[in-house]
Amino acid sequence: MEFKGIHHVAIICSDYEKSKRFYVDTLGLKIVNEIYRQERDSYKLDLEVGGVYQIELFSFPNPPERPSTPEDQGLRHLAFEVDDVEKVKRELEDRGVEVEDVRIDPVTEKKFTFFKDPDQLPLEIYEI
Incomplete structure (x- = not known):
């Protein structure tokens, strides 16, 4: 088995628009693709980091909180x-x-x- 690298990191956010502004406007990450998945009532935003890796930003209705320190x-x-x-x-x-x-x-x-x-x-x- 040989891993070539990390393909992406997925993040589920509580407020999609707020997180989108933070990652795109504040951090300056480039949008690769954005879709709305009707069947899941969910957005998926693919972000480019340094032209190499992607962060996937998701929205889901009422996601449970998770400790994050x-x-x-x-x-x-x-x-x-x-x-x-x-x-x-x-x-x-x-x-x-x-x-x-x-x-x-x-x-x-x-x-x-x-x-x-x-x-x-x-x-x-x-x-x-």
Whole structure:
């Protein structure tokens, strides 16, 4: 068995339009495709990240809440690679996003920090 990479990450949001604005307008991700699935009363928005990976943003009627802090059981967080954590942190803050203080990874000695999406999903920016 050989995995070639990660194809996509799927996120179910509580307010589709609010999350769409956040991921497209605030984070600047490119829309690849958007469809409405009548039979599921659900939108699916495919987003491009750096021309390589996709995030699938879904809406479903009344999705149950899930714990979403980085230390909760399950998927820990979604991390974006960036060239300059400090610069991206400032850009996010300029767009009204609350961002934690920058930390240094004790193993790699790379800078990283966290912020949250509209549903409090932990997102990370990690300096490459």
